[in-house]
Amino acid sequence: MSEDAILPGATLGVMGGGQLGRMFVHAAQRMGYFTAVLDPDAASPAGLVSHRHVHADYLDDRGLAELAQCSAAITTEFENVPAPALARLGELRPVSPGAAAVAIAQDRLLEKAHFVRCGVPCAPHAAIETQEQLRAVDASLLPGVLKTARLGYDGKGQVRVQNREELAAAWQGLNGVACVLEKLMPLAAECSVIVARGRDGAMVNLPPQLNLHRGGILAVTEVHPDNLPASRGALAVESTRAIAQGLDYVGVLCVEFFLLADGSLVVNEMAPRPHNSGHYSMDACDVSQFELQVRTLAGLPLVQPRQHSPAVMLNLLGDLWFAQGDAEVAPPWDRLLALPGVHLHLYGKQSARPGRKMGHVNLTGPSVRAVRKTALEAASLLGIEAF
Structure with missing residues (x-):
C-alpha cells in the first residue's frame, strides 16, 4: 500500500456520470468512501447516486475547481473526457488514469504507435x-x-x-x-483483458474474456477456463500488461484483441477505464473491476482477483424495450429473475432508445454448461439473438 494511500472516509471524484461512473460510485460507497461526480447531465446515472453531483461541462473551470476542492483523488469513466481537463485536475489532485495515457487512447494513430513500441502486433x-x-x-x-x-x-x-x-x-x-x-483480417474470435496497475507499479489482471459484438456493440461476454486456447489467453494477458507498463499507467485498463483464423493474436484497441466485457466480475469474482478502480485511485493494495464461477454477460440495449412495437415496454424482469444464477444490473436511465446501454445481466453457475444453458434461456426471454 502506498504511504499516501487515501483511506475510506475520504471523497473520490469521477469525471463522467454514465453507467461506468455509477458502478464505480457504488463500489466506492460500499468500501466507505464519499463520492463526487462531474457531469453536465442533471439526470446522469452516476450523478443520481453520488453524494455530490457537480453539474458542469467537462472543461468548465468553475466545475473542475469544485470537483478538485471536494475530492482527494479523481478518475474518469469514459475515454472521451477532454485530456486537458484531466491535465488541469492533475495539477491539483492525484488523477488516474493520467491525461497523457488518456490522450493516447483517444487517438487511434497514437494508440497504434504505442502498441508497436510495446512489441504488440497490430493489424x-x-x-x-x-x-x-x-x-x-x-x-x-x-x-x-x-x-x-x-x-x-x-x-x-x-x-x-x-x-x-x-x-x-x-x-x-x-x-x-x-x-x-x-x-480486414479473417477473425476466429474477439477477446479482451482487463488489468489494474497501481502507482507503485503493482499490477493484477482479470481472466481473458471472450467477446461477441453485434453492430459494433458488445453483446455477449463469456469467461471460463475453456473460452480461449490457453496459450492465446496467456499471450493476451502478457500483451496487456506490456501496454500498461509502457504507458506507466495507473488505473484500470482494458485492451481488446482479435484472434485470427491462423491462431495469431493482434491488438485492436484499448480503453482507459473499466469495460463492458469486465462487468461479469461484479458477480463472478471476489474483486470486481470497479473495486480495482477504487483501489488504484486510492493507492490501496492490489490483490489478484479470483474468479469463483463461470460467467456469461448479456448486454441490455434499449432495443429490447421496443420488441413489441413503437411503445416502450420493459422486458419481463420477473420471468428473467426466476432463472438460477441471474444477476440483473440496470443503470437508472430514464428512457430507452435503440442502441442505448440500459443495463446488463450476469449469469453464474456451477459449470460452464449450466451457465450457458441459463444464458441462452435468458437471451430467449429477453429477445436477444442466441449465441
Whole structure:
C-alpha cells in the first residue's frame, strides 16, 4: 500500500456520470468512501447516486475547481473526457488514469504507435490524414475498415471499404478527418483483458474474456477456463500488461484483441477505464473491476482477483424495450429473475432508445454448461439473438 494511500472516509471524484461512473460510485460507497461526480447531465446515472453531483461541462473551470476542492483523488469513466481537463485536475489532485495515457487512447494513430513500441502486433494499417496519403494507400490493405482517429466507439466512425473508390467515398463521408485504414483480417474470435496497475507499479489482471459484438456493440461476454486456447489467453494477458507498463499507467485498463483464423493474436484497441466485457466480475469474482478502480485511485493494495464461477454477460440495449412495437415496454424482469444464477444490473436511465446501454445481466453457475444453458434461456426471454 502506498504511504499516501487515501483511506475510506475520504471523497473520490469521477469525471463522467454514465453507467461506468455509477458502478464505480457504488463500489466506492460500499468500501466507505464519499463520492463526487462531474457531469453536465442533471439526470446522469452516476450523478443520481453520488453524494455530490457537480453539474458542469467537462472543461468548465468553475466545475473542475469544485470537483478538485471536494475530492482527494479523481478518475474518469469514459475515454472521451477532454485530456486537458484531466491535465488541469492533475495539477491539483492525484488523477488516474493520467491525461497523457488518456490522450493516447483517444487517438487511434497514437494508440497504434504505442502498441508497436510495446512489441504488440497490430493489424496492417495506414494513416489517412491527407489526399496524398489517401492516394498512396497500399493495395494490400484492401478490403479494410476505415476508422476515424478520434471519438470513435461502439462501432461509430467506422466504414468497411472494398476498394479505392469506396475508400475515397468513405473518407469524404467522414468529412476528411484524420483516419486509420486497417486491413480486414479473417477473425476466429474477439477477446479482451482487463488489468489494474497501481502507482507503485503493482499490477493484477482479470481472466481473458471472450467477446461477441453485434453492430459494433458488445453483446455477449463469456469467461471460463475453456473460452480461449490457453496459450492465446496467456499471450493476451502478457500483451496487456506490456501496454500498461509502457504507458506507466495507473488505473484500470482494458485492451481488446482479435484472434485470427491462423491462431495469431493482434491488438485492436484499448480503453482507459473499466469495460463492458469486465462487468461479469461484479458477480463472478471476489474483486470486481470497479473495486480495482477504487483501489488504484486510492493507492490501496492490489490483490489478484479470483474468479469463483463461470460467467456469461448479456448486454441490455434499449432495443429490447421496443420488441413489441413503437411503445416502450420493459422486458419481463420477473420471468428473467426466476432463472438460477441471474444477476440483473440496470443503470437508472430514464428512457430507452435503440442502441442505448440500459443495463446488463450476469449469469453464474456451477459449470460452464449450466451457465450457458441459463444464458441462452435468458437471451430467449429477453429477445436477444442466441449465441
